[in-house]
Amino acid sequence: MAPEPDSVQPGSFRDPSGFVFRRAGVLYRQVNTSYRDDYDLLMSSGLHAALVRAGLLLSHEELPSSEGHKTIKPREIPFISYPYEWCFSQLKDAALTTLAVAKTALEHGMSLKDASAYNVQFLGGRPVLIDTLSFEKYREGEPWVAYRQFCQHFVAPLALMSRKDVRLSQLLRVYIDGIPLDLAARLLPRGTRWSFGLAAHVHLHAGAQQRYADKAVKPGRRRMTRLSFMGLLDSLEKTVRGLKWRPAGTEWADYYDETNYSDAGLEHKKQVIAAYLGRTKPATVWDLGANTGLFSRVAAAAGALTIAFDIDPAAVERNYHECRQRDEGNMLPLVMDLTNPSPGIGWRNKERMSLSERGPCDTALALALVHHLAIGNNSPLPMVADFLSGICRTLIIEFVPKSDSQVQRLLATREDVFPNYVREAFERDFSRRFAILDSQPLQGSERTVYLMEKNRP
Amino acid sequence: MISLVFLWLFISALLQPAYGYLDPGTGSYILQLLIGGLLGGIFALGVFWKKVVTFVKRTFSPRKGDGGTGT
Numbered sequence: 346m347a348p349e350p351d352s353v354q355p356g357s358f359r360d361p362s363g364f365v366f367r368r369a370g371v372l373y374r375q376v377n378t379s380y381r382d383d384y385d386l387l388m389s390s391g392l393h394a395a396l397v398r399a400g401l402l403l404s405h406e407e408l409p410s411s412e413g414h415k416t417i418k419p420r421e422i423p424f425i426s427y428p429y430e431w432c433f434s435q436l437k438d439a440a441l442t443t444l445a446v447a448k449t450a451l452e453h454g455m456s457l458k459d460a461s462a463y464n465v466q467f468l469g470g471r472p473v474l475i476d477t478l479s480f481e482k483y484r485e486g487e488p489w490v491a492y493r494q495f496c497q498h499f500v501a502p503l504a505l506m507s508r509k510d511v512r513l514s515q516l517l518r519v520y521i522d523g524i525p526l527d528l529a530a531r532l533l534p535r536g537t538r539w540s541f542g543l544a545a546h547v548h549l550h551a552g553a554q555q556r557y558a559d560k561a562v563k564p565g566r567r568r569m570t571r572l573s574f575m576g577l578l579d580s581l582e583k584t585v586r587g588l589k590w591r592p593a594g595t596e597w598a599d600y601y602d603e604t605n606y607s608d609a610g611l612e613h614k615k616q617v618i619a620a621y622l623g624r625t626k627p628a629t630v631w632d633l634g635a636n637t638g639l640f641s642r643v644a645a646a647a648g649a650l651t652i653a654f655d656i657d658p659a660a661v662e663r664n665y666h667e668c669r670q671r672d673e674g675n676m677l678p679l680v681m682d683l684t685n686p687s688p689g690i691g692w693r694n695k696e697r698m699s700l701s702e703r704g705p706c707d708t709a710l711a712l713a714l715v716h717h718l719a720i721g722n723n724s725p726l727p728m729v730a731d732f733l734s735g736i737c738r739t740l741i742i743e744f745v746p747k748s749d750s751q752v753q754r755l756l757a758t759r760e761d762v763f764p765n766y767v768r769e770a771f772e773r774d775f776s777r778r779f780a781i782l783d784s785q786p787l788q789g790s791e792r793t794v795y796l797m798e799k800n801r802p
Numbered sequence: 803m804i805s806l807v808f809l810w811l812f813i814s815a816l817l818q819p820a821y822g823y824l825d826p827g828t829g830s831y832i833l834q835l836l837i838g839g840l841l842g843g844i845f846a847l848g849v850f851w852k853k854v855v856t857f858v859k860r861t862f863s864p865r866k867g868d869g870g871t872g873t
Contacts (some may be wrong), residue, residue: 371821488838493830549837554830570838570839577841579845580841
């Protein structure tokens with residue numbers, strides 16, 4: 346099997362070991378001839394089997410190949426997410442997965458040569474390494490080639506999130522190859538110099554990078570023993586495990602306690618949403634503004650792979666912990682500002698996909714969201730309808746009128762320049778993009794939930 | 803704390819030119835060589851300590867059947 350022109354995935358061009366391509370909608374990875382020995386060692390050493398068995402590496406099947414060494418068909422990841430969309434614990438779990446892979450590789454005589462956070466994806470709610478070609482034969486005496494990358498992709502952002510401000514994860518969106526260590530060292534509090542791991546892997550590391558950035562001196566005779574290699578991985582693991590962050594006192598932390606829903610109203614809303622999902626029967630649901638995932642779980646319970654987006658890292662953190670505790674494999678909470686959703690970034694803006702490129706989903710939930718976009722972000726309703734019609738096929742949307750206390754709260758500190766924010770205008774503007782299939786007023790409130798289907802072009 | 807002091811002693815060692823390459827990863831490479839011995843030593847001590855703790859626990863913990871006096 347050979348790739349067709351233009352089918353090569355734009356995120357895999359850097360890897361000399363192989364590349365990812367699509368054919369007839371199916372994702373394949375070609376293993377180049379230059380990577381033959383390492384690939385064969387990966388398979389024959391038992392490392393591949395051990396990693397797949399432990400749930401650390403994406404499984405694949407080998408196919409006959411006319412080009413390159415092999416063509417493999419990896420298990421498909423249903424939704425690709427990126428490190429700047431993960432909450433603290435997701436990034437931490439991805440870091441620990443990467444280290445567990447590196448340790449297992451060493452036990453099998455191989456070394457993990459790439460420690461990019463982009464090589465980790467969430468499958469069934471758990472982080473898994475997706476880059477099968479990230480291994481090379483371990484050569485005694487050589488340091489860990491991926492050390493710098495691991496520190497930039499994991500240690501630095503986790504340290505900044507834990508010890509400075511959790512929102513600094515967004516630096517990963519700017520620095521696609523991880524946060525430069527000199528920048529991390531400058532941003533971190535001075536006290537972090539007295540933490541052994543952060544002193545070594547961030548502060549000292551940044552100093553060493555600057556010291557030797559442009560030096561051309563003879564190669565040294567010094568070598569790194571296997572014990573030192575294991576010590577390095579162990580130290581990184583202790584450093585990562587020692588970094589913690591607990592959400593407290595954030596914007597949405599007590600949202601459900603502060604809404605104007607009664608218990609009966611919330612239950613009715615769940616029933617309406619469940620009934621609409623029963624009609625649309627989605628395989629994928631994007632819950633936009635999911636908070637801690639109360640209604641996402643209605644979709645997940647209906648069997649849909651549910652991506653629960655929220656702007657608040659604390660809400661996403663809580664949601665992720667709940668997913669792990671309940672072992673909810675078909676939920677993926679992610680941090681997303683819908684007024685500034687993830688763009689396409691990297692080389693030619695194509696290495697990492699924008700949010701809309703990862704859609705459309707079958708059904709989007711936009712519950713208690715439209716007033717934030719229309720009033721909080723000054724987005725005219727036709728634009729909100731345009732945006733939503735670009736990312737979903739069917740839409741379950743809640744209209745929150747101006748008289749609602751949540752909207753009143755938004756209007757308390759701004760002039761009401763939204764004369765068109767009324768139910769009739771909402772229905773008219775959304776009808777240009779969607780067919781309104783049904784609507785239901787919610788018990789105990791002035792809100793209405795609609796079921797809509799995107800108009801065919 | 804002792805290991806942290808050792809670590810910072812390496813900083814002064816690092817300030818002395820040793821080897822280098824025209825490569826952005828040179829500093830990362832050299833840092834590993836410099837701190838690798840220390841980290842390897844800490845790791846080995848940790849493994850040894852775990853073995854000691856396991857040995858002590860096994861030796862001094864009551865075995866199954868011991869102390870079962872019945873009623």
